[in-house]
Amino acid sequence: MNKSLALAHFQTSFQFITHQNERFSYLEGAYLALIGGCDWVQLRMKGATDEEVEPIARKLKLACEGAGATFILDDRVELVKKLQIDGVHLGKNDMPVDEARKLLGDEFIIGGTANTFDDIRRLHEQGADYIGCGPFRYTTTKEKLSPVLGIEGYHQIIEQMRENKISLPMVAIGGLTPDDIDPLADLGIGVAMSGTILNAENPVTMTRQIHDKCFGLFMENLNHYFENQ
Template sequence: MKINKLQYIATTAQAAGLACQGGVRWVQLRVKNLPPTEWRQRALATQAACRQYGSTLIINDNPALALEIGADGVHLGQQDMPPAEARALLGPGFIIGGTANTFADIEALVAAGVNYIGLGPFRFTTTKEKLSPILGLAGYAEIMAQCRATGITVPIVGIGGVGLADMAALWATGVHGVAVSGAIGQAANPTATAALFVAEVADNQYVATA
């Protein structure tokens, strides 16, 4: 199961489409406090945008909706459905991601059988209502070293306020990839900015060390 090195967190189908135009091929739809009908409509519209570009669609927080519309997977926060329960609902073919803030979180998620882990936050971000302690580069370096020492190979993705200038240093810690929200979505030209991130990920000098 391929886990992309660049993941874009979108709140609308339009935002997803603009990022996909720039070469993004993994979109996580994150919506909060929407009525179920509106959430479903937004998910279907985002799915259509992703399919136009052959992009993977991950639904945040809502395994039932992911199953209903046939999304590629679901991302579960620490207050959401347990990954093992989501796996029982979704079956083996769905991608399941989980959120971690500590090495202990990672160990628990690996034991639960997730396909990838979003580790963060890298720095302060307004996209999370309940922000865990900020890790910074030192935190990533320490946790990734623990993962290597214990043989954990589940792809780990840095998340939380990640900008283009952070990529090289984050890659040096050994993360598999990064998840980006505001740096693309709030840019003056989201499509062009997405293309810059795609190019940065493709650059051979930034190959993860783990």
């Protein structure tokens, strides 16, 4: 996956973050999301060893390549380099972005987790390519949650970014539903989901609906842009 191309439509890409439940394994959930049209997948297996993650990452890398989707691995910088995965997502307690950049170089995508504007400023200074900001609301798919932001929290953060002339692609994370897509899109923020997909009666159909809604908003914004030129 070309880094520039992946980031160019970052905020219009519906992102799926893997999780396992009583119905689906990490790999099964990701496959269903890809079948539904998801074009950005993050493999997140907190608590697993590299030996447990690597075989799953290898299979998912092939699946993402076949689907034309961007593949991001959570946390494991060395494994990203070894397997030549598209990029890595780094949590607040993971390796610093600038250190990861030294190991990976400029061709890999590096994203970071933020909960406050100060987090975003730090990630921007360290050279992050994108931000996963949240949680939007309470979620059971992640332990040790930072304070919940809600839509007002995102409004405040976006305003602070504008005031400080910081421009970074951003997706909201944490407890999102399809109803949250429009208000976040109005702020220029994309969405990443996990439980909404995996807990749906039909995960493929749910993924397709979310993907189509995100793409429709992208086309609508594109039309507005050209109309105002």
